[in-house]
Amino acid sequence: MSSGHEHNGGHHGDHGPRTLPASLAAPEILSAWRTRALIVFAVATVLSVFFAFTHEGKNHILRAYLLGYMICFTFAGGGLVLLMLQYVSGGKWGLLLRRPLEAMTRTIWLVGLMFVPIIFLWKHLYQWAAFPTAGAVAEALERHAVTLEQAMTLNAKRAMLNPTAVIIQTAIVFGILWLFQYLLNKWSLERDADPARGTEPSYDRWRIKFENLSGPGILIYVILLTVGAIDWIKSLDITWYSSIWGLQFLVAQGYAVLALGILTVILLSRFEPMKTMLRATEQHDLGKLAFAFVMLNIYLCFAEFLIIWSGNIPDEIPWYLNRIHGGWWVVCSADFICHWLIPFCLLLSRDLKRNKQKMIWLTCFMIFARCLDMFWLIEPNFPDSAGNLHIAGNIGMLAYITVPVAVLSFWAAYYMTQLQARPLISVNDPHVEEMLEPEHAH
Numbered sequence: 001m002s003s004g005h006e007h008n009g010g011h012h013g014d015h016g017p018r019t020l021p022a023s024l025a026a027p028e029i030l031s032a033w034r035t036r037a038l039i040v041f042a043v044a045t046v047l048s049v050f051f052a053f054t055h056e057g058k059n060h061i062l063r064a065y066l067l068g069y070m071i072c073f074t075f076a077g078g079g080l081v082l083l084m085l086q087y088v089s090g091g092k093w094g095l096l097l098r099r100p101l102e103a104m105t106r107t108i109w110l111v112g113l114m115f116v117p118i119i120f121l122w123k124h125l126y127q128w129a130a131f132p133t134a135g136a137v138a139e140a141l142e143r144h145a146v147t148l149e150q151a152m153t154l155n156a157k158r159a160m161l162n163p164t165a166v167i168i169q170t171a172i173v174f175g176i177l178w179l180f181q182y183l184l185n186k187w188s189l190e191r192d193a194d195p196a197r198g199t200e201p202s203y204d205r206w207r208i209k210f211e212n213l214s215g216p217g218i219l220i221y222v223i224l225l226t227v228g229a230i231d232w233i234k235s236l237d238i239t240w241y242s243s244i245w246g247l248q249f250l251v252a253q254g255y256a257v258l259a260l261g262i263l264t265v266i267l268l269s270r271f272e273p274m275k276t277m278l279r280a281t282e283q284h285d286l287g288k289l290a291f292a293f294v295m296l297n298i299y300l301c302f303a304e305f306l307i308i309w310s311g312n313i314p315d316e317i318p319w320y321l322n323r324i325h326g327g328w329w330v331v332c333s334a335d336f337i338c339h340w341l342i343p344f345c346l347l348l349s350r351d352l353k354r355n356k357q358k359m360i361w362l363t364c365f366m367i368f369a370r371c372l373d374m375f376w377l378i379e380p381n382f383p384d385s386a387g388n389l390h391i392a393g394n395i396g397m398l399a400y401i402t403v404p405v406a407v408l409s410f411w412a413a414y415y416m417t418q419l420q421a422r423p424l425i426s427v428n429d430p431h432v433e434e435m436l437e438p439e440h441a442h
Helices: 029-051 057-089 093-105 108-114 116-124 134-142 148-156 163-192 200-232 245-268 280-311 317-321 328-346 356-381 395-420 431-436
Strands: none
Touching (some): 029 395, 057 200, 134 148, 328 356
């Protein structure tokens, strides 16, 4: 196992500046990792098919697919906003994460296609899809398929939450995100091919160009994310209201994307060129940034809970009651421990943030914790699970393990394909020379 001390100066020592490797191409090991991901996808898919023949199995498979889709969107969309944030804020940390983040953004079109199966089956997920008109809502109310509150809310929110509107909104979200990623990826290659690269005028010209797009782009992304989060997740409970829902998802995306980005960089640091570029200082900085997102995630989620719980308003409190009654209290506690407590406590350690092997385990755990949190957000919205988590006799719920694994492994295979398509280091960046300097911090 690697220790924190052996990273200070790495294998190059402190005797002089290091040299940028002759080849900046991604290592061939990515092909092997992609093959393994596809094998996992195939196995998980076969296991998922089995659950389709169990009690409520098809419904659980669909809900589990929504979970996998949302985690993939977290990586693709979150990678885009974190890339834009790096261009606006600057810093050496962005040089290491830039290619992994760009590879994440180039999966946006694939994540958009992943939404298509949901469109064909969303009558089993959303009440606004099952009862799209006032007449359908009235009929559902008569046969007690919806409550009076749900019926009134369905009618009130129909302008935004109806099948046609959601398809249009989703198309707009992915269309704009694809445009942003296309420009950022295109300009990234053009910057490295700039004949004047390595000069101050070239640095400044490209910095200003990226900042001018990324600044407004972050604001636009927050608006689009809020729309998407409402359409895809919040509207699972048509009566639920939250004024910071989009911001919560934004911070959670940063949490998960940083975990995946750090994991990618550390795994690739076993090979050139990342082996030369990753120093303990930059790894420590990435760990501190992940710690900041963990704290912000805790603050936003707990603040919302505290305000709603203390207000005790009948229209709001049932959302939490459905997630703490019955067996859900175990999941809620596990979510708190895994999603917040463990990452917070471990990332307090300076030595852990500098230890590659421990950071690999922690970032994998953080991705798992994000999936657990998404399960806690999705499943209690449905009458057969709200306030009463019962796995015994309901084996189909195990699809929440196999289906997300299948979806995420398929996405990961394409992510690694994109990661392998470009050099891992952007050379026309003023931080390159700085990161090649010997490291003296201990």
